[in-house]
Structures are given as structure tokens and as C-alpha cells.
Amino acid sequence: MSNKVDDLYLLIESKRNEFTSVEQVVADYFIGKQPILSISALAKKISVSAPSITRFCKKLGLNNYKELIFLYSLSLHDQTADASMISTPVTASYHALATRSDASYRGQAVKNFCDxxxxxxxxxxxxxxxxxxxxxDFTFKFSRFGKFIQSFGDQHSILLSAMSLKKGDVVLVSSLSAIDPEILRAxxxxxxxKAHFLLIxxxxxxxxxxxxDETIYAASFSADEKLGNISPQIPILIQLDIIYSKYISLHRKSVDKWLSSENILKQ
Known part of the structure; x- marks a missing residue:
């Protein structure tokens, strides 16, 4: 048998077709990453005999139940360590973005966006x-309020749309770096x-x-920090959620009226 502890679950699954119905029950217990029990306690919990559990171990190529539990405990520890190494930095990054977004919040700027x-x-x-x-995401949120959103995602189409803008039209520009010369030209x-521009x-x-006309500053990481472990659009999405929530707060009557009309049309 391989000495790699992360082979244990694969080993169990590879033997599935060879297991009896009783051994399937034992396999499901370990695949489900259940608590470690003594062989007698496990036998009682899953309603099988201790010898059946021993035969299960033998079928895996192990000498006894003690050896199975040793490998199983290492596998569980390995999974916990992996969660600590992967999940914690990611959630920490989300928390940092949320905290910085809160710190950079400018109520008047958000209101100007909404207006x-x-x-x-x-x-x-x-x-x-x-x-x-x-x-x-912006289209999904605000189209529900009767807005018609046109989204453009490349320099060529953005430049073309800029040429057709008219006085009073509103454009929301989303860019963390906001340095692209073609976008600036547009x-x-x-x-x-005489179009209006909003920038995130x-x-x-x-x-x-x-x-x-107005700029909202999204949270960001310094050059010494990493943004690569989370999706790059997350800082922008946080700001869009803030705008969306403020919009509902400021224009509740118009939102309710529009949604009511939609419900009538659906009947």
C-alpha cells in the first residue's frame, strides 16, 4: 500500500466494488469524515460486528483497525491543515477589503451616484x-428598477459608444487602475x-x-500585498452593492412603484 496519507480515501473508493453491503457501511463512515471511535464503539454506532470492521481493514491491505485509525487521523489532520492554509488567507483578504471599503466610504459620493x-x-x-x-452584476441589479443598461467590455466598442453619447447620458466606468489611454480618450x-460620467x-x-462627475474609490491592496487569491472584481462588486443599497434607501417609493407594476404585468 502507498504510504501517502491522502491516498486513504482513494483507496477506500477504489475497493468499493469489492465490499460487501456491511463493508459499504463501514466505508461510508470514514468517507464521511466522522469522529474517530474505538472498534467496539464504531461497531455499535453503525450496527455491524467488530470482525466485519477488521475484515474491512484487511480488504484495504491493512494489518488491523489500529493501522486504519492511524492513517485516518493523519488524513483528517492533513485536511484541517489544508483548510487553514487555503481558506484562512482567502477569508482574511475578503475581511480586509470589507474593512477598507467601510473606511473609504463617502456618503455624499454614493448619493451623487444614486442621483x-x-x-x-x-x-x-x-x-x-x-x-x-x-x-x-450592475445590469442585473438596476434593470429590475426599469433601467436599460448597456455594458461594453472592449476598447473598440467603448469608443464607438462614446461617439454616440448625447447630452445628459450617464456612463459608469469601472476600472481599478483607471489608466487605460483608450478609455480616457472615450x-x-x-x-x-456633455454626457455624465461616474467612476469606480x-x-x-x-x-x-x-x-x-463623481468618483467612488474601491478598496485595494498595496504592492506588498496579494490580490491574486481572490477575484479581481470583488472590490468593484462591494462598491456596486453599496450603491445598490443606498439607491433603494433613497428612492424606495419609485422602486416599490416600479416593482408593483411589474407584479401586475406578471399576473
Whole structure:
């Protein structure tokens, strides 16, 4: 038998076709990562005989139940260690983003976002790469309130949409770095057409800021920290959820009215 402790579960599953119905019950107990018990306590718990458990061990190529429990305990410890090494850093990153998002919250900026969104029915969303996924979330949320959202995820389509903008149109730009020259060019074109621009970014020094009506700053990690262990769009999604919650709070009557009309149409 292999000495690798993480082979234990694979070993049990590889022998499934050879197990009797009683041995299947024993196998399910260990595959289910249940508590370690003495052989007599286990026999009583799963209603099988102690000799049946011993035969199960033999079928796995082990000498006895003691050897099975030794390998099983190592496997459980290995899984716990893996959870500590993988899950903890990821959840810590989420917690850090949430804390920093709370610290950077500017109520007036969020209100200005909501007011501009409320003022128009058609909204353009510009975001490259992972930001385009955030555009899908924005579309899902605000289309429920009667807004028509058009999302653009590449420089070419963004430039084309900029050229067709009209006075009073609203564009939400999503970019953590906010330095892409083609997006900046599109914003400048839109401003010439007297469109309104909203920006969500993590870059306080972005050249986009000077051309936008309002900017919300998303949380970010420093160069010495890692963002690679979580999805890059998460900081943007946090801000979109904040905007969404504030919008509902500010415009509850209009939201309720629109949802009521939708319910009537569905009847």
C-alpha cells in the first residue's frame, strides 16, 4: 500500500466494488469524515460486528483497525491543515477589503451616484476584463428598477459608444487602475457630447477622475500585498452593492412603484 496519507480515501473508493453491503457501511463512515471511535464503539454506532470492521481493514491491505485509525487521523489532520492554509488567507483578504471599503466610504459620493442613476433610464457601463463581469452584476441589479443598461467590455466598442453619447447620458466606468489611454480618450469624447460620467476605481491618481462627475474609490491592496487569491472584481462588486443599497434607501417609493407594476404585468 502507498504510504501517502491522502491516498486513504482513494483507496477506500477504489475497493468499493469489492465490499460487501456491511463493508459499504463501514466505508461510508470514514468517507464521511466522522469522529474517530474505538472498534467496539464504531461497531455499535453503525450496527455491524467488530470482525466485519477488521475484515474491512484487511480488504484495504491493512494489518488491523489500529493501522486504519492511524492513517485516518493523519488524513483528517492533513485536511484541517489544508483548510487553514487555503481558506484562512482567502477569508482574511475578503475581511480586509470589507474593512477598507467601510473606511473609504463617502456618503455624499454614493448619493451623487444614486442621483445620477435615478435621473436617467438608459445607463452605459464601461469595464475591461474582469470589470465587465461587474457590469453584469450592475445590469442585473438596476434593470429590475426599469433601467436599460448597456455594458461594453472592449476598447473598440467603448469608443464607438462614446461617439454616440448625447447630452445628459450617464456612463459608469469601472476600472481599478483607471489608466487605460483608450478609455480616457472615450471619456473625453463623451464629455464633449456633455454626457455624465461616474467612476469606480482604486487609483486616486487616475487621470479619469478630472473628467468624471463623481468618483467612488474601491478598496485595494498595496504592492506588498496579494490580490491574486481572490477575484479581481470583488472590490468593484462591494462598491456596486453599496450603491445598490443606498439607491433603494433613497428612492424606495419609485422602486416599490416600479416593482408593483411589474407584479401586475406578471399576473
Amino acid at each position: 445620477l442613476i435615478y435621473s436617467t433610464r438608459i445607463i452605459l457601463f464601461w469595464g475591461l476584463g474582469f470589470n465587465s463581469f461587474a457590469g453584469l 471619456i473625453k469624447i463623451g464629455k464633449e457630447h 476605481t482604486a487609483n486616486e491618481d487616475s487621470p479619469f477622475v478630472n473628467y468624471c
